[in-house]
Amino acid sequence: MTERPSTGVRSYATPQLEAFIARALGAVGLPPSDAAEVARLMVRADLRGADGHGIFRLPQYVRRIRAGAVNVRPRIGVASETEAMALVDGDNGMGHLVMGFATRLAMDKAARQAVSWVGVRRSNHAGPAALYAMMPLERDMIGLYLAVGNANHLPPWGGIEMLLSTNPIAVAIPAAEEPPIVLDMATTVAAYGKVKTAAQRGEMIPEGWMLDTRGQPLTDPRRADEGFLLPIGGYKGYGLSLVFGLLAGTLNGAANGRDVVDFNKDDVTPTNTGHAIVALDVRRFAPTDAFKRSVDTLIRDIRCSKRLPGVERIRLPGEQSHVTFVERSKDGVPLNPALQAQLHRLAEDLGIAPLSRL
């Protein structure tokens, strides 16, 4: 355990975090193996620095499970399939389990057909997009993941009604000696979590993140409820969010547009979350090693290229998360005092052993 006294931030090791999450999810009814799988994926999010998508979400997940909004004994199944495609019905199970199932299926299909597309409906929040895009890397495959976000914070371009979510895309591409390229991005300038974090810290947010309903820049995050997020590239980000929502949501019979349940405000309604995962088997396109070396070359060309004045390093997508992963795998995951206290109360509430420290 590393404590930084001035901040109260403490770091926790992977086994402790996984065991605590598994205890909590077991206490609300998940079978032990399912609880362990969700815990593993949630901690992987924390290890990669996706702090808003890991153990931070545990109290909310527990609250929604207890309210009956999530099925703890889902029968995850395939509603339609070919050798290259499947439509998975998550039976309202935890999103991590549903997406784990869908991604394994996608990889098996891609191993035979070189490409697969698996759509998912009746799932739930599954953590950061990169988790699933990265799974195919283990088999030298490329992963591409799309999802409908679990709250609408984005209006169409020119509008003020929040009919769209921050619908993310993640793409993971294997390299040889370099870390893989892992793009994981919302289609808005800032994720809503960043706005909430700024509000907690009493900080202002930059112009360009949000507008109010009169079209004026909104920079006080405590007023976030009076405005909405801005898409990247104006109408372009709106277009991306829209088509990703159609591909991950509407096409699969999952929620999109007005049907989206705001899971931050509503603990009782099933979200019918939609996702899509695509796997591409590199070896059908090129010898795997040659492809991975080409990716290395591009990475190094970019990293070593000339920089703007004042820029210390040119980064590749996923590079910072990889560094964080290496650090946190060694030093543990830092949790702030508010989250520590919240998890302590959760343990008491569930009658389970608290999160043990390193």
Add this chain to the structure above:
Amino acid sequence: MTERPSTGVRSYATPQLEAFIARALGAVGLPPSDAAEVARLMVRADLRGADGHGIFRLPQYVRRIRAGAVNVRPRIGVASETEAMALVDGDNGMGHLVMGFATRLAMDKAARQAVSWVGVRRSNHAGPAALYAMMPLERDMIGLYLAVGNANHLPPWGGIEMLLSTNPIAVAIPAAEEPPIVLDMATTVAAYGKVKTAAQRGEMIPEGWMLDTRGQPLTDPRRADEGFLLPIGGYKGYGLSLVFGLLAGTLNGAANGRDVVDFNKDDVTPTNTGHAIVALDVRRFAPTDAFKRSVDTLIRDIRCSKRLPGVERIRLPGEQSHVTFVERSKDGVPLNPALQAQLHRLAEDLGIAPLSRL
């Protein structure tokens, strides 16, 4: 023929445009059926308002063909395939022919396997991305298209070396009574063509489109050579351009990064252009009519939603292009005097009949 005397703009009908383009391409060696197919696709670009990607490109295409940079008798073939995937080798043929071949193949495969992914190498500039994403609509399929642009105008985020192109994405999704949703966007704030157009007109460009190599906003498009385009959403657009380039280029053995040939400055080097086309057969996910009605509902929810002050209409991706297509199919395609003169010189040069007017 509609002439607007003050501007010299004249409109030309589809058959005249197609016939002229086919004559020109035939004169430089394309077989008649190939010349006709390229002509049809180029005029379709003009009809949809993609003015920088239609007949405007003809003089450049002719120049490159005459210089030996493009193969007028390609043997377009399949280098690798499964039931759901193919890697197409374009044998350096006109991009329109190569992408027409690849997209038909993708649709045939998707009809059997619900999804297909066709990668393409050794192709050439193929016009606007939407052309190919839209082809699957005819079979109630969704189309998704990625390409490596034919000139690098984008540095990595924080850099000044233009190692990336404006790598576009297009996604076309069928609707029932509404026009299809057709997103077609570069990953930069503005396409380079818009900068060139502004320079021709003697107009300034807005801040946010380009930077100079010191990191200062570049607003005089005549200085475009001293700067570079900005990606949408900063590092996010850089990430999108990078992964689209890897998927459409590197994976297929096509040019990407330092290998990209600037086809505006170089008439003699084959570009080895890469593309990717994905087709998804809607009926494997949901009854086609039900899906298309759901798309209609979302379109109408968006169009009828509350607007920001001063906004007259909320548009859907592809809506304006659809309106333009309907208008131009009736009234013809307007060409400015400079382009008319250029095409006239081209006809003289090739010894073919000039573009006839309506």
